[in-house]
Amino acid sequence: MGETSKQVILTYEGVKKIEQELEYLKTVKRKEVTQKIKTALSFGDLSENSEYDEAKNEQAFVEGRIATLENMLKNAKVLDEDDIKTDIVSIGTTVKVKDLEFQDDLEFTIVGSAEADPASMKISNEAPIGKGLLGKKVGDKVVIQVPDGVTTFEILEIKKSK
Structure with a gap:
């Protein structure tokens, strides 16, 4: 298990911030990246398509960040005032x-x-x-x-x- 199940201590404010970023990534950012990939695919040849490579890298980053944030929330210990x-x-x-x-x-x-x-x-x-x-x-x-x-x-x- 190691790092992935490490307990994350958050304040209520911290939880809200993470939830907002997650919401943004899942709605706005995912759509943007999907659109970039579609646009890049329309350029044809993928072997020399830097737009496609960039969009795929961005997609990997966004999905990685979503997984990280979801994991943080799953393992969060929220401080009670x-x-x-x-x-x-x-x-x-x-x-x-x-x-x-x-x-x-x-x-x-x-x-x-x-x-x-x-x-x-x-x-x-x-x-x-x-x-x-x-x-x-x-x-x-x-x-x-x-x-x-x-x-x-x-x-x-x-x-x-x-």
Whole structure:
């Protein structure tokens, strides 16, 4: 079984996002790709038909993505808002920390790896910062090994993610 049955931890928002992408791929994108294949087939000779090859590759990608998303939903453990505690950092919490080196206040939302989006400060529970913060309490100082060295955070606040 291995990777395929790995449990995916999602928030309700994460589930909705995956369902929306799935719906888009199954309806809009599948039709587009099918149309591209039909158009490419009308050009005749498939041996030198790059449009056909591209369309078939795109189709393989779309179908692969659909399978991945369906698998994620099948193995999803959806976080129940009521199970999210704010006494310690856990998946589904937003953590306000002070970066003690730069004296910056930062806010991270801890999410399952499927929802991670560092640009939006949504940090995976499996990433170094997420892993380092999990289980910690307000007032704790946490030293975390990051790619470019070591960062020290002081936890200022823990709240449920919106």
